[in-house]
Amino acid sequence: KQEVTQIPAALSVPEGENLVLNCSFTDSAIYNLQWFRQDPGKGLTSLLLIQSSQREQTSGRLNASLDKSSGRSTLYIAASQPGDSATYLCANTQGGSEKLVFGKGTKLTVNP
Amino acid sequence: DTGVSQNPRHKITKRGQNVTFRCDPISEHNRLYWYRQTLGQGPEFLTYFQNEAQLEKSRLLSDRFSAERPKGSFSTLEIQRTEQGDSAMYLCASSGALSYGYTFGSGTRLTVV
Numbered sequence: 264k265q266e267v268t269q270i271p272a273a274l275s276v277p278e279g280e281n282l283v284l285n286c287s288f289t290d291s292a293i294y295n296l297q298w299f300r301q302d303p304g305k306g307l308t309s310l311l312l313i314q315s316s317q318r319e320q321t322s323g324r325l326n327a328s329l330d331k332s333s334g335r336s337t338l339y340i341a342a343s344q345p346g347d348s349a350t351y352l353c354a355n356t357q358g359g360s361e362k363l364v365f366g367k368g369t370k371l372t373v374n375p
Numbered sequence: 376d377t378g379v380s381q382n383p384r385h386k387i388t389k390r391g392q393n394v395t396f397r398c399d400p401i402s403e404h405n406r407l408y409w410y411r412q413t414l415g416q417g418p419e420f421l422t423y424f425q426n427e428a429q430l431e432k433s434r435l436l437s438d439r440f441s442a443e444r445p446k447g448s449f450s451t452l453e454i455q456r457t458e459q460g461d462s463a464m465y466l467c468a469s470s471g472a473l474s475y476g477y478t479f480g481s482g483t484r485l486t487v488v
Contacts, residue, residue: 365417
């Protein structure tokens with residue numbers, strides 16, 4: 264059974280800092296991995312999708328990497344802003360299943 | 376294309392009542408998913424449709440829960456005889472192909488009092 268762990272559970276940084284959020288998973292036979300953002304009481308907004316054949320994806324100040332062999336993904340946020348404050352969730356699917364398995368998320372606070 | 380739409384946004388109901396939620400996926404997406412999220416947890420998979428066929432159901436989906444997608448477009452999730460433990464955010468997502476990832480709606484927050 265796939266398990267996804269996100270460390271740290273919460274992170275508080277000053278504005279302008281570069282930061283890394285970590286995601287690990289127990290079964291490396293994943294199909295794709297997706298990072299989401301969730302604001303309090305809201306739904307999920309997709310940030311980046313990494314397919315199993317890819318090693319990283321970039322969008323603006325965000326960069327996500329995937330290392331299947333070690334069962335890890337990281338989300339790098341450059342020059343953080345207060346508007347980046349949210350919970351960040353990673354999730355993956357495995358071959359043969361349509362089910363996304365989520366971690367519990369990392370709650371990020373960027374202080375002005 | 377206005378994304379995935381869920382209604383209502385919030386629902387407060389008394390224990391024992393039935394509730395129904397609706398999800399309208401992105402129009403060209405043939406895959407539709409329901410997830411449930413409780414406070415401080417990641418979303419958990421409930422069920423998946425490809426067109427009108429319900430292809431996968433979680434053990435979380437007890438016999439009080441039923442989901443339909445009658446014409447392969449919108450979907451409904453019904454909870455019968457609600458319990459306080461059903462209080463959660465119910466999220467719907469759609470996808471055109473697994474390789475393109477999921478798009479989630481804003482969710483329906485259910486509170487059972």
